[in-house]
Amino acid sequence: LAPWIPVVGLEIHAQISSNSKLFSGSQVQFAAPPNSLVSFFDASLPGTLPVLNRRCVEAAVMTGLALNCHINKKSLFDRKHYFYADLPAGYQITQQRVPIAVNGSLSYSLCIDNKMSQMVTKTVRIKQIQLEQDSGKSLHDDTRSQTLVDLNRAGVGLMELVMEPDMCCGEEAAAAVRELQLILQTLGSSQAVMAEGQLRVDANVSVHHPGEPYGVRTEVKNINSIRFLAKAIDYEIQRQIQELGNGGTILNETRAFDSKLGCTIPMRDKEGKQDYRFMPEPNLPPLILYDAKSLPANMNHQQVINIDWIHERLPDLPSVKREKLVEQYGILPEHSFTLL
Amino acid sequence: MRVLSLGRWLRAGRVPPRGRVRLNSGHRHSGHRPQAPPQGPAQVPLQVPLQQKVSVEVLDHLEHLALVDFRDSEGVERLQKAIQFADQLHEVNTDGVEPMDSVLEDRCLYLREDDVTEGNCTKELLENARETVEEYFVAPPGNIPLLKLEEQNTYLQGSK
Numbered sequence: 001l002a003p004w005i006p007v008v009g010l011e012i013h014a015q016i017s018s019n020s021k022l023f024s025g026s027q028v029q030f031a032a033p034p035n036s037l038v039s040f041f042d043a044s045l046p047g048t049l050p051v052l053n054r055r056c057v058e059a060a061v062m063t064g065l066a067l068n069c070h071i072n073k074k075s076l077f078d079r080k081h082y083f084y085a086d087l088p089a090g091y092q093i094t095q096q097r098v099p100i101a102v103n104g105s106l107s108y109s110l111c112i113d114n115k116m117s118q119m120v121t122k123t124v125r126i127k128q129i130q131l132e133q134d135s136g137k138s139l140h141d142d143t144r145s146q147t148l149v150d151l152n153r154a155g156v157g158l159m160e161l162v163m164e165p166d167m168c169c170g171e172e173a174a175a176a177v178r179e180l181q182l183i184l185q186t187l188g189s190s191q192a193v194m195a196e197g198q199l200r201v202d203a204n205v206s207v208h209h210p211g212e213p214y215g216v217r218t219e220v221k222n223i224n225s226i227r228f229l230a231k232a233i234d235y236e237i238q239r240q241i242q243e244l245g246n247g248g249t250i251l252n253e254t255r256a257f258d259s260k261l262g263c264t265i266p267m268r269d270k271e272g273k274q275d276y277r278f279m280p281e282p283n284l285p286p287l288i289l290y291d292a293k294s295l296p297a298n299m300n301h302q303q304v305i306n307i308d309w310i311h312e313r314l315p316d317l318p319s320v321k322r323e324k325l326v327e328q329y330g331i332l333p334e335h336s337f338t339l340l
Numbered sequence: 341m342r343v344l345s346l347g348r349w350l351r352a353g354r355v356p357p358r359g360r361v362r363l364n365s366g367h368r369h370s371g372h373r374p375q376a377p378p379q380g381p382a383q384v385p386l387q388v389p390l391q392q393k394v395s396v397e398v399l400d401h402l403e404h405l406a407l408v409d410f411r412d413s414e415g416v417e418r419l420q421k422a423i424q425f426a427d428q429l430h431e432v433n434t435d436g437v438e439p440m441d442s443v444l445e446d447r448c449l450y451l452r453e454d455d456v457t458e459g460n461c462t463k464e465l466l467e468n469a470r471e472t473v474e475e476y477f478v479a480p481p482g483n484i485p486l487l488k489l490e491e492q493n494t495y496l497q498g499s500k
Contacts, residue, residue, distance in 0.1 A: 018454050019454045019455065019456055020452075020454055020455060020456050020457070020458075024458055025452070025455065025456060025457030025458040025459075026456070026458045026459035027456040027459055033462070033475065034462075034474070034475045034476050035462045035465055035466065035475055035476070035477070036459065036460055036462045036475075037459045037460075038459060038461070038462070038465055039458035039459055039461075040458075040461075040465075041458075043465050043468075045468075051450060051452045052449060052450070052451055052452060053451075053452050053454055054451035054452060054453060054454060055453075055454035056454075057451065076441070083407070083483060084483065085477075085479030085480070138479070139476070140481065141481075142481065145480075145481050146473075146478050146479065146480065146481060147478070147479040147480065147481055147482070148473055148476035148477070148478060148479075149476060149477040149478070149479050150476055150477075151465075151477070275401070275405055277405065277406075280441040280442055282442060282444075283444075284442075284444070284449060285442060285444035285445060285446075285447040285448065285449045286442075286445060286449065287449050288448075288449065302451070302453070303448065303450070303451055305451070
């Protein structure tokens with residue numbers, strides 16, 4: 001019986017820690033009265049235009065540098081169209097063609113056994129990091145057959161981190177996300193608290209036999225904690241193996257993780273393959289970033305973002321702090337992980 | 341909810357204006373008097389035959405995507421003519437030319453300081469809504485999908 005190789009890739013949305021939103025001046029705050037942190041632009045009233053928040057760009061650059069990415073000195077904004085009640089404009093402004101950062105990596109550690117006596121370092125490649133808008137929040141009221149929409153979250157800045165499918169199980173994914181959380185919190189670019197929706201993780205899962213091409217993948221959403229992330233991925237891997245073992249097929253679908261039942265179920269509201277009709281955002285010129293060499297002489301420095309300046313001011317990342325602890329105090333590497 | 345913008349524009353019979361580009365229009369010193377605007381549709385400089393008819397499946401897909409209603413054969417004909425008109429772009433040789441996607445490409449993207457300057461206008465925003473519940477907007481329980489082509493009683497279904 002040929003073994004199955006599971007393949008896991010993650011798409012992570014991290015809410016940027018900033019005072020105001022990505023393209024408007026309304027406040028970013030968790031748990032405020034509904035629709036009180038909404039500007040005319042967020043509500044998509046005609047005649048409003050996006051104005052890019054400098055702090056959000058800096059947060060994305062910091063994160064890209066910390067994850068060893070190449071920062072694109074010129075990146076572009078696009079519109080991704082789909083209809084949903086919590087997306088009043090009917091499109092999301094994102095960076096599909098040329099995102100702000102590409103080709104990075106995230107190193108994380110796993111215990112080989114459960115006793116934390118041996119740790120192994122693994123790496124997952126980061127395909128890209130892009131800036132995009134968050135949507136509002138929908139509260140489903142099934143009894144009255146309606147949805148209540150709160151736009152406080154609409155327009156908040158997000159960093160979408162796309163990872164290559166370099167992982168093979170729930171444990172690896174959980175460890176990678178834990179390390180990413182620590183990095184984001186150390187940088188201050190995101191508070192990355194999953195319970196408050198500041199870090200959302202979707203998992204792409206497929207299985208295949210060695211030597212054969214990758215299998216059909218499913219996307220698993222609605223994962224609310226790192227523990228559930230591992231559970232959801234492992235369940236989905238087992239489900240696919242069982243299904244294929246019984247001669248069935250895997251559909252390229254989106255499934256929701258049900259934490260109470262511990263399983264994934266198909267999501268109803270996704271009608272077929274979406275066509276997002278990407279187009280360049282006509283209201284935003286390209287985003288140009290500079291470094292020490294390309295710094296323009298006569299520009300208002302409030303309008304200039306210098307990648308090298310940001311790089312010099314990056315704080316020590318968790319992995320560096322752990323190394324310093326081991327060096328300075330002679331503790332075991334495993335113990336440095338307990339501390340950080 | 342059916343957004344009829346594209347469909348209505350097509351059905352109103354307004355095909356994008358075809359006219360020759362007037363090369364002399366900017367030159368005041370050339371001695372030419374400005375010409376009166378052409379009185380009727382001008383000759384289209386290039387006639388590109390329609391590559392292929394737009395299939396019913398594609399039309400149905402477009403109706404679902406953009407919530408457009410092609411309504412009748414005239415609407416579909418307008419679409420075909422619009423595609424034919426746009427196909428003239430293929431006559432231009434763009435080898436080695438980087439595509440321009442924004443006339444703003446030379447402008448500076450203005451960066452705003454991270455200050456809170458807007459919001460707190462719940463009452464004003466909710467006034468736009470037909471129905472609200474305790475300061476929330478009210479929407480149907482989920483997207484109401486358009487009927488599949490087979491289930492509709494429309495022109496497209498008839499033309500299959």
